Amino acid sequence: QQQVKQSPQSLIVQKGGIPIINCAYENTAFDYFPWYQQFPGKGPALLIAIRPDVSEKKEGRFTISFNKSAKQFSLHIMDSQPGDSATYFCAASGNAGNMLTFGGGTRLMVKP
Amino acid sequence: GAGVSQSPSNKVTEKGKDVELRCDPISGHTALYWYRQSLGQGLEFLIYFQGNSAPDKSGLPSDRFSAERTGGSVSTLTIQRTQQEDSAVYLCASSSHVSYNSPLHFGNGTRLTVT
Numbered sequence: 026q027q028q029v030k031q032s033p034q035s036l037i038v039q040k041g042g043i044p045i046i047n048c049a050y051e052n053t054a055f056d057y058f059p060w061y062q063q064f065p066g067k068g069p070a071l072l073i074a075i076r077p078d079v080s081e082k083k084e085g086r087f088t089i090s091f092n093k094s095a096k097q098f099s100l101h102i103m104d105s106q107p108g109d110s111a112t113y114f115c116a117a118s119g120n121a122g123n124m125l126t127f128g129g130g131t132r133l134m135v136k137p
Numbered sequence: 138g139a140g141v142s143q144s145p146s147n148k149v150t151e152k153g154k155d156v157e158l159r160c161d162p163i164s165g166h167t168a169l170y171w172y173r174q175s176l177g178q179g180l181e182f183l184i185y186f187q188g189n190s191a192p193d194k195s196g197l198p199s200d201r202f203s204a205e206r207t208g209g210s211v212s213t214l215t216i217q218r219t220q221q222e223d224s225a226v227y228l229c230a231s232s233s234h235v236s237y238n239s240p241l242h243f244g245n246g247t248r249l250t251v252t
Contacts, residue, residue: 031179059240068141068228068243069180114179124170124193125241127180 028052029117031128038105039136046100046131048115053096055117059125060089060100063112072113073100105135139163141244143229149250150219158214158247162231169212170241171204174226183227186212219251 031048038044048058059074075082075089075098082089086103102109112132116125142161150156162169171183182196186206197203201220206212216223226248230241 029179034177061243066245068230068245070243071240074240116180124182124185125180126182127172129179130177 028055028126029115029128031115031131033131034129035132035134037134037136040105040107042105042135044102044105044109044133044135046113046115046133047097048099048117048128049095049097050117050126051096052117052119052126054119055126057118058089058091058098059116060087061114061116061127063114063130069114102133105133107135107137109133110135141229141231141242143227143244143247145247146245147248147250149252152221152251153218155215155217156219156249158216158227158229158249160212160214160229160231160244162210162212162229163233163242164210166231166233166242167209168232168234168239169206170230170232171212171214172228172230174228174246176225180228183214216249219249221251224249224251 029050036044060072061069062072063069073084073087075091077093088101091098112130114130115128118125144159167188169186172180174180184204185193201217204214226246228246230243232239232241
């Protein structure tokens with residue numbers, strides 16, 4: 026059973042655009058929501074994370090928006106650059122642990 | 138410092154053969170995870186080791202899959218009698234402890250191809 030659903034599967038934007046990737050979860054015990062970035066041939070790397078006590082978190086050009094009542098969260102990339110082209114995974118975990126359940130991934134391409 | 142190291146980076150094997158995949162976590166990290174990433178798919182949890190506790194094997198897809206962690210450091214994932222559906226990238230990750238402030242650090246994975 027897929028407990029974290031991610032969309033879209035792929036996304037193409039022009040440089041400077043604002044790609045938005047959405048995730049929805051089912052398990053109300055989840056209380057930690059990280060995003061990972063993966064370049065080809067590399068393992069995923071933590072990008073930014075949020076806990077449900079806040080509705081938004083920004084780190085540089087990356088912002089997570091969180092809607093607890095809807096059980097949804099999203100990643101926004103401001104002023105996107107070609108170097109942001111990668112696969113992005115949302116994830117979730119609960120019980121103060123980092124046993125992560127991952128979404129299916131979004132392949133982002135930022136065109137110059 | 139050194140990150141999570143996985144070997145081999147690529148492995149091609151014939152259906153029915155056994156394979157062993159190795160993971161060297163970051164020194165001092167007590168938690169170690171194995172995930173599987175199939176083509177175009179997300180990451181599927183396989184197994185989790187935390188210190189000296191019994192591993193959480195709840196994600197292993199069949200009894201052909203097993204893993205061990207020796208001395209609380211290096212881990213080996215073994216797949217017996219490989220099948221074509223086992224073809225995937227196997228990712229290992231470690232973290233310093235289990236908490237929100239301890240992110241997972243992933244290796245670059247082992248790409249397994251079963252012919």
